[in-house]
Every structure is written in C-alpha cells, then in structure tokens.
Amino acid sequence: MAHASGLGMPHCxxxxxxxxxxxxxxxxxxxxxxxxxxxxxxVEDLQTSHPRFxxxxxxxxxxxxxxxxxxxxxRLVQARNAAGRPTAYEISDDFxxxxxxxxxxxxYSLPQTRRVIGDLAAASTMxxxxxxGLRQAYGHLNPRHAVFANQLDALPPLxxxxxxxxxxxxxxxxxxxxxxxxxxxxATLLGAWARRRRDLGHALPVLxxxxxxxxxxxxxxxxxxxxxxxxxxxxxxxxxxTGLDLGFACIGDDRFSLGRSDGKFIExxxxxxxxxxxxxxxxxxxxxxxxxxxRFADEPGFLRALDSLVDDxxxxxxxxxxxxxxxxxxxxxxxxxLERIAVYGELPGLHRAGARGLARxxxxxxxxxATDEAVAGRVLTAALRHREGRHDIALDLYVACMQDAPSxxxxxxxxxxxxxALGSSEEGEVLANLAERKLQQAIDAACAR
Numbered sequence: 001m002a003h004a005s006g007l008g009m010p011h012c013x014x015x016x017x018x019x020x021x022x023x024x025x026x027x028x029x030x031x032x033x034x035x036x037x038x039x040x041x042x043v044e045d046l047q048t049s050h051p052r053f054x055x056x057x058x059x060x061x062x063x064x065x066x067x068x069x070x071x072x073x074x075r076l077v078q079a080r081n082a083a084g085r086p087t088a089y090e091i092s093d094d095f096x097x098x099x100x101x102x103x104x105x106x107x108y109s110l111p112q113t114r115r116v117i118g119d120l121a122a123a124s125t126m127x128x129x130x131x132x133g134l135r136q137a138y139g140h141l142n143p144r145h146a147v148f149a150n151q152l153d154a155l156p157p158l159x160x161x162x163x164x165x166x167x168x169x170x171x172x173x174x175x176x177x178x179x180x181x182x183x184x185x186x187a188t189l190l191g192a193w194a195r196r197r198r199d200l201g202h203a204l205p206v207l208x209x210x211x212x213x214x215x216x217x218x219x220x221x222x223x224x225x226x227x228x229x230x231x232x233x234x235x236x237x238x239x240x241x242t243g244l245d246l247g248f249a250c251i252g253d254d255r256f257s258l259g260r261s262d263g264k265f266i267e268x269x270x271x272x273x274x275x276x277x278x279x280x281x282x283x284x285x286x287x288x289x290x291x292x293x294x295r296f297a298d299e300p301g302f303l304r305a306l307d308s309l310v311d312d313x314x315x316x317x318x319x320x321x322x323x324x325x326x327x328x329x330x331x332x333x334x335x336x337x338l339e340r341i342a343v344y345g346e347l348p349g350l351h352r353a354g355a356r357g358l359a360r361x362x363x364x365x366x367x368x369x370a371t372d373e374a375v376a377g378r379v380l381t382a383a384l385r386h387r388e389g390r391h392d393i394a395l396d397l398y399v400a401c402m403q404d405a406p407s408x409x410x411x412x413x414x415x416x417x418x419x420x421a422l423g424s425s426e427e428g429e430v431l432a433n434l435a436e437r438k439l440q441q442a443i444d445a446a447c448a449r
Contacts, residue, residue, distance in 0.1 A: 010350060011042040013060035017068045018049040018380040022233035028150040028263055029092050029130060030066060033340065035153065036333030038365050040341060045365050048072075049379035051372055051405035054439065058446035062350055063087045065124070067095070069107075069116045072439065077123050079447055086125035086347040089142075091117070091134055094259035102178035102256070125347050131282045133258040146343045149282075150263045151336035158272050158324050161245065163313045168203060169245030171224070172273070174210035174237055180218070182257075183211070186250040187219045189302045194223030196303065205310065210240045241271040245316060246309055249277035262286035265293060266331050269323035274316050276305055292323040375405045382414065391418045409439035 014034050021031060034045045044060075046053045048068060057063050057076050065073055067090055077087050095117050098108040107113055121127045121141040129135045129147045139145050171190075175183055194204055207224040209216045216228045229240055241247065249264040251257040262282040268275045269292070277283040279295035287293040294309065296302040309316055344350060382397035395418050401411035416431035 009041050010061040010344075011044075011059075012037060012062040012064065012344075013044045013046055013056050014064045014066060015053065015057050015068060015073075016045075016047050016066040017070070018047045018376075018383055021045075024234045024237060024263060024267075025092070027234045028261065029090065032151065032153050032333050033148070033336060034365050036151070036337035037340060039334075040337060043365050047376060047380075049376040049383070049410070051375045051401075051408035051410075054409075054442040055446040058083075058085075058443065059449065061085065062344055062347070064128075065089045065120065067092050067117065069095075069113045069120070071116060073120055074116065074123070075439075075443065077120060079443055081123065081125075083447065084349040086344075086349045088126050088128050088344070088347075089121050089124035090128045090130070091121065091138055092130040092261075094134060094137060094256045097255040097259075099178075099181065099254070099256055101180045125349075126343075128343075130261045131259055132285055133260070133281050137255065137259060144347075148336065148340060148343075149286075149331070150261045150266060151331050151333040152266055152270050152327060153333055155270050155324070155328055155332070158321070159242065161272065161313075161317060161320070163317065165311075165313055167313075168205040169310055169313075169316065170208060170243060171205050171246050171248070172208040172210070172241070172244035173248045173250075174240060175215065176231075177212060177215065179211075180215055181252060182250050183215050183218045185252060186248050187222045189250065189299060190219070190222040190224060192299055193303050193306050197307075198223065208240070208244060210237060238267065238271060241268060241273050244268075244271070244273045246306075247273045247275055249275055249283060251278045251280055251283075253280055257281060265323075266327050269293075269320075269327045269331075272320045272324060274309060274319050275323065276302070276309065288322075288326070291319065292326045293319060371404060375401050375408065378404075379410060379414075382411075386414060386418065391422060394418060407438055407442065409435045409442065412438060 014030050016030055019026060030045055034043050037043050044056060046056055048070060054076065058079055063080060065087060080087050095108045096114055098105040118141060121138065124142065126144040126146065127138070127142040129138070129145065130150065132147055135145060135147050173186060190207065197204055204224055206227055207219065207222070208227045208229060209219060210229045210231060212231060213228065216226065219226050247264070247268045251260065258281040260281060262285070265275045265277060265283060265286045275287065275293040277287055277293060277295050279297040283295060287295055289295045294305040296305050378397050378401050382394045382401070385397065386394035395415060398411040398415045401408065412431050413435035416428045416435060419431055420428035
C-alpha cells in the first residue's frame with residue numbers, strides 16, 4: 001500500500017483530546033513516544049482541536065487514538081476499517097472507576113462516555129494499555145492488545161550523593177490534585193514513622209513537596225519539617241527530583257490506582273532518587289524489591305523500609321545505581337519505539353516496514369502551519385471558557401475559528417451547543433446541521449483520496 005507520508009515509511013498520527021502538552025501524562029503517553037517513533041517513521045501529534053485532524057486521522061497509515069471518547073472518532077474508525085487502515089486505541093486510565101478527586105470524574109462517569117470508549121476499543125484493530133492492571137481489567141474488549149509501559153527520553157549523568165551517615169537524606173513527594181488520596185495515605189505513614197523515630201531520639205529529615213498548597217496541608221501533622229516547591233511543567237518536576245534522595249510512590253488498592261502507570265519510579269530512578277513504593281499495581285512489575293527500589297505492603301513494612309533507607313547510605317547508593325542502570329537498559333524510548341514497531345508491524349493493513357533506520361536524526365514530529373496551530377489553540381481556549389459558562393467569550397472565539405478555518409466542523413458544533421444553552425434552539429439547529437455537513441464533507445474528501 002502507498003504510505004500517507006509519501007516518504008516510503010509508515011505515517012503515524014497520535015490523536016488526543018484538547019489539553020496542555022506540558023503535563024507528565026501527555027509527555028509520557030504522547031510527546032515522548034511520538035518523538036522516539038519519529039526516528040523511524042513519519043509521525044504527527046494532533047489534538048481534536050486541530051482544523052485538519054479528520055483528514056490527517058483518516059489518511060494515516062496508523063492512527064493511535066489516546067482515549068478520546070467523542071462519537072466522531074467512531075465514524076473515523078469505521079471509515080478506516082472500511083479502507084483497511086489500522087487503528088490502535090489507547091486506554092491509559094481506568095475509565096470506569098475515576099475517583100471523584102481526579103479531574104475528569106464527571107466526564108468519565110457518563111454512561112455515554114463509557115459506551116464510546118468500550119465501542120472504540122472493540123472496533124479498533126488493537127488496544128494498547130499503559131499498565132498491566134489496565135490490560136487485566138479491559139483486555140477482554142479486544143483480542144489484539146499490548147502493554148506499552150511509560151519510558152523516558154534520555155538520562156542525565158547520575159549525580160553524586162553523600163555517604164556520610166551524619167547527613168540525613170532528603171525525602172520528597174510530588175503529585176497533582178488527583179493524587180490527594182495518595183497524599184493522605186503517605187502523610188499517615190510518615191506521621192507514624194516520625195513519631196517512632198522521635199521517640200527513639202533520632203533526628204528527622206526534611207520532606208520536600210511539589211504540589212498545590214491545599215495538598216501540602218495534608219502533611220502538616222506528619223511531624224516532619226516540610227518545604228513546598230511550586231508546581232510546574234514536566235521539566236520542572238524532573239528538576240525537583242534532582243534535589244531528593246528518597247521519594248515515595250504511595251497508592252491505594254482501588255481499581256483506578258491499580259491501573260495507573262509506574263511513572264514515578266522511572267522518573268525518580270532517572271534522577272538518582274531511591275523509590276519506596278506500595279506493593280501494588282504496576283510497581284510490582286517495575287521494582288525489583290531490594291535491588292532497584294523497595295516496596296511495602298502495610299504500615300510496619302513502610303516503617304522498616306524507610307528506616308533501612310534512612311540509616312544505610314551505602315544501601316541507598318547501591319539501589320540508586322541499580323535503578324538508574326535498569327532504566328538506562330530497559331526503560332528508554334529508544335527501546336520502547338522498537339517494541340511498538342514490532343507490535344504495530346503485525347497489524348493487518350500496515351506495511352511491515354520495521355525500523356528502517358533513522359527517519360530524522362532528532363526524532364522531529366511533523367510540524368504544522370502557524371495558522372492551523374493558532375486555530376487549535378483558540379479552540380482549546382474557547383472550550384475552557386465554554387466549560388466555565390462564559391458563553392460570550394467562548395462564542396467569540398469559535399466565530400474567529402470559523403473565519404480562519406471555515407471547513408472545520410468543530411467550532412460550528414460547539415457554537416450550536418452555546419446557542420441552545422442560550423435558548424436559541426432554531427439557531428442551534430442550523431449550526432448543528434452546518435457542522436454535520438462540514439464533518440461529512442471532510443470525511444468524504446479524505447476517503448476519496
């Protein structure tokens with residue numbers, strides 16, 4: 001089959017819902033794997049706010065849908081199936097068990113959202129998961145599936161650490177609002193540990209936190225002096241880790257937690273931070289207990305493990321080196337891209353090109369014209385204002401998008417929602433019909449090529 005890239009290599013599109021590209025999740029599941037795959041194939045990173053996403057998604061040799069749960073994707077997958085083009089649907093969170101504290105709970109609690117995800121997973125050529133827990137929960141949706149664990153792009157040199165027993169290690173934890181329950185669990189465990197250490201006459205280390213002030217307050221009673229660092233993007237978070245000796249990955253035994261990835265472990269290991277993690281979920285697969293990190297099953301296990309790490313600097317040095325070496329050997333995207341290519345290369349309809357050497361030395365993901373990116377950014381801003389109920393601002397932005405990208409269906413569709421919300425059902429109907437016509441025209445045009 002002819003390749004959409006025109007370069008003699010498969011062309012792959014990562015398709016996500018509109019969101020910031022600075023978050024750790026987006027880096028792990030889209031930016032970094034796309035960049036690594038782009039060293040072998042032609043790759044694009046698109047969001048559904050992009051004015052040409054329908055055309056690009058339909059014409060790609062391989063489409064990777066990153067848990068987008070919009071009905072329009074069902075139509076795209078149906079058209080791709082008819083054309084013999086494979087689609088991989090990614091499930092990166094347990095969509096049926098979003099906790100109330102996690103952003104997205106309202107959306108993923110809707111029966112319609114869950115139905116769309118289940119149907120898309122079943123209709124796609126394959127399903128890919130970010131953890132073994134998710135495969136266990138949802139592998140039944142599609143007989144062709146794979147786990148692609150989080151990887152890292154590159155490792156900085158392993159920095160020095162003190163072996164002086166008199167120098168207390170620096171403890172640390174970072175998390176978003178969605179990790180509030182984890183923070184509460186960890187604060188309780190640290191409180192028990194600090195009380196016992198104080199009773200035994202031991203000095204206590206400092207605990208550095210990178211989280212919102214409201215989350216940091218959960219640690220006020222843990223008995224440790226805390227230092228709060230401002231939240232930031234993924235690069236800022238990695239910089240925060242470089243100042244730690246020990247870090248924590250504390251999760252619960254609920255379905256959502258058991259489906260999460262092991263990102264904290266590989267991120268800590270890459271910066272020479274020893275990880276003490278719950279003996280649950282993906283950490284059971286990731287951490288070789290006692291060699292590349294420590295796992296705990298209960299409070300006594302946590303107390304013993306943290307004692308051993310705080311009191312034995314040589315053990316910390318040994319574990320941090322082993323963890324760093326493990327990530328360097330097994331958890332970099334240079335290896336992960338080849339694993340993906342081996343799986344994708346077996347998909348029906350995709351040319352078995354393999355890893356044809358380097359497509360680009362820097363793994364550059366295809367860039368778009370500034371106008372397209374400007375429209376995509378404006379749609380994202382409009383969606384945020386729309387969600388806040390600021391209909392006037394959102395509508396102005398959607399109208400501007402209509403002018404810059406008149407064939408893009410999405411601004412017309414969103415404007416129809418606003419019109420109906422403001423009580424103008426007739427105008428809403430007109431806009432909705434225009435949106436449907438533009439969407440179908442885009443699908444027909446892409447399928448005809």
